[in-house]
Amino acid sequence: MTTLDGLRGALAQHGALDTGGWLASAVARLMTDPDALERLFPAAGRHCGRAPLREAPGWSADQAARALLLAALPPDRLPAAVEAAYRQGDAGEKLAVLKALPLLPIGDAAVPLLGDALRTNDPRLVAAALGPYAARLDDAAWRQGVLKCVFMGVPLQRVHGLDERADAELAAMLDGFARERRAAGRPVPADALAVLDLVAAPDLAVPHRIAPLEQDKEG
Amino acid sequence: MRIFDSHIHMTSRTTDDYERMAAAGVRAVVEPAFWLGQPRTNPGSFADYFDALVGWEPFRASQFGIHHHATIALNPKEANDPRCRPVLDLLPRYLEKDGVVAVGEIGYDSMTPEEDEVFAAQLALALEHDLPALVHTPHRDKERGVERSLAVVAESGIDPALVTLDHLNEVTVARARDAGVWLGFSIYPDTKMSPPRMVEILRRYGLERVLVNSAADWGRSDPLLTVRTAEAMLDGGFTEDDVDRVLWRNPVEFYGRSGRLSLPETDPGEAVAAGGGATFAGNSILRGGA
Ligand SMILES: [Zn+2]
Numbered sequence: 139m140t141t142l143d144g145l146r147g148a149l150a151q152h153g154a155l156d157t158g159g160w161l162a163s164a165v166a167r168l169m170t171d172p173d174a175l176e177r178l179f180p181a182a183g184r185h186c187g188r189a190p191l192r193e194a195p196g197w198s199a200d201q202a203a204r205a206l207l208l209a210a211l212p213p214d215r216l217p218a219a220v221e222a223a224y225r226q227g228d229a230g231e232k233l234a235v236l237k238a239l240p241l242l243p244i245g246d247a248a249v250p251l252l253g254d255a256l257r258t259n260d261p262r263l264v265a266a267a268l269g270p271y272a273a274r275l276d277d278a279a280w281r282q283g284v285l286k287c288v289f290m291g292v293p294l295q296r297v298h299g300l301d302e303r304a305d306a307e308l309a310a311m312l313d314g315f316a317r318e319r320r321a322a323g324r325p326v327p328a329d330a331l332a333v334l335d336l337v338a339a340p341d342l343a344v345p346h347r348i349a350p351l352e353q354d355k356e357g
Numbered sequence: 358m359r360i361f362d363s364h365i366h367m368t369s370r371t372t373d374d375y376e377r378m379a380a381a382g383v384r385a386v387v388e389p390a391f392w393l394g395q396p397r398t399n400p401g402s403f404a405d406y407f408d409a410l411v412g413w414e415p416f417r418a419s420q421f422g423i424h425h426h427a428t429i430a431l432n433p434k435e436a437n438d439p440r441c442r443p444v445l446d447l448l449p450r451y452l453e454k455d456g457v458v459a460v461g462e463i464g465y466d467s468m469t470p471e472e473d474e475v476f477a478a479q480l481a482l483a484l485e486h487d488l489p490a491l492v493h494t495p496h497r498d499k500e501r502g503v504e505r506s507l508a509v510v511a512e513s514g515i516d517p518a519l520v521t522l523d524h525l526n527e528v529t530v531a532r533a534r535d536a537g538v539w540l541g542f543s544i545y546p547d548t549k550m551s552p553p554r555m556v557e558i559l560r561r562y563g564l565e566r567v568l569v570n571s572a573a574d575w576g577r578s579d580p581l582l583t584v585r586t587a588e589a590m591l592d593g594g595f596t597e598d599d600v601d602r603v604l605w606r607n608p609v610e611f612y613g614r615s616g617r618l619s620l621p622e623t624d625p626g627e628a629v630a631a632g633g634g635a636t637f638a639g640n641s642i643l644r645g646g647a
Pocket residue numbers: 364366389391462572
């Protein structure tokens with residue numbers, strides 16, 4: 139998993155962490171003036187760019203910069219500041235907060251933000267809510283999130299720790315989904331079937347894996 | 358043909374509209390915050406609206422390959438309700454967002470003292486946040502509304518080249534042009550301005566600093582009137598390049614002053630000229646849709 143040091147290294151490679159540069163100054167300022175986050179956080183992409191970071195797969199420069207801004211806050215201010223950055227953020231800011239959560243010393247304080255993200259209809263936010271920090275999400279909400287990914291066409295490989303956490307209840311939900319899809323003559327995504335294969339779900343009336351399906355367009 | 362609708366209220370439109378717009382060549386839009394038909398009664402109602410303008414609506418547009426930006430403000434009509442005045446305190450945080458390319462729509466509705474105050478306060482915010490301003494001119498008593506708007510703009514100290522006076526017509530265009538502001542024209546079925554009248558105005562006053570938009574909203578309006586105007590220009594003897602200037606390069610130049618436009622790379626040559634395609638005067642040019 140990516141670490142804060144990994145993000146620092148990746149940004150340094152891009153020249154976005156130079157001494158005296160925007161990000162270095164912003165980080166220094168936040169240590170003593172945490173209220174400055176409201177103006178610094180939205181501006182990160184305009185100063186650090188939005189290019190994907192090859193050295194930190196899955197992260198873009200603005201997301202990494204925003205994670206470092208949050209990490210610079212005094213620990214006692216962190217929970218309230220993270221919540222405000224998310225609640226007042228545009229879609230890009232919300233995404234950056236969700237990605238940063240597992241890297242921050244914040245405990246369970248930000249779990250309600252995952253609930254908010256999972257209620258949105260934006261697949262980027264739904265996927266980001268099911269990252270490593272989702273280990274703190276209760277099972278019922280996590281399963282609903284996984285099923286929502288299937289409905290929205292978010293590849294299940296984006297769900298962190300899916301294979302370890304998938305249980306019989308999730309399998310039953312996916313089985314119901316698969317049967318509805320088949321009844322409608324629509325394809326069942328291959329990654330959903332793979333989870334069904336993985337979990338030995340007891341009490342299923344119909345074997346879930348029925349001989350070759352029509353080609354899955356989303357696979 | 359590539360079209361940038363510089364003023365359209367997509368919140369009020371359906372996905373059918375997005376589909377038709379994309380098919381007709383609309384690649385970028387600016388959605389100004391305005392009133393929603395039903396008056397709002399508290400600042401929270403505005404916060405949710407502004408959040409949608411920088412959250413959900415850009416996502417919705419991106420599904421059709423359209424780049425969505427917003428302008429944020431307390432509109433003149435609701436500026437008259439004291440319950441909505443605290444909206445002014447919400448604005449600074451929205452004016453820092455990536456997708457916000459101007460302060461707007463500000464200006465006058467009924468030219469009340471409350472509107473004076475809120476208009477001036479928001480021009481000051483434009484200066485403070487280094488953003489252009491989109492000024493709505495009133496439908497009733499328009500000539501005096503334009504005159505008074507220009508006076509407030511002059512008094513604020515903002516560069517007139519950072520201001521668009523919108524919803525102009527044959528009677529008000531010359532005065533606005535002489536003041537050095539950008540000239541916005543909203544093409545509506547029946548009312549404000551029609552494609553043939555617009556072509557006449559372009560013949561008479563030229564293409565410089567002219568923005569043509571549909572201002573389509575929840576009323577009787579048509580998001581394709583930008584395209585119809587482009588066609589009327591071609592029929593009227595204007596060139597493809599003239600059309601591109603009015604319906605693409607002009608709005609890119611005006612809103613590009615924010616440094617926050619995010620545009621599709623519609624013309625690879627342009628991106629190369631702008632230095633490799635990563636940015637264009639601080640604005641980002643994205644490859645391959647949204
Ligand atoms: Zn409008």
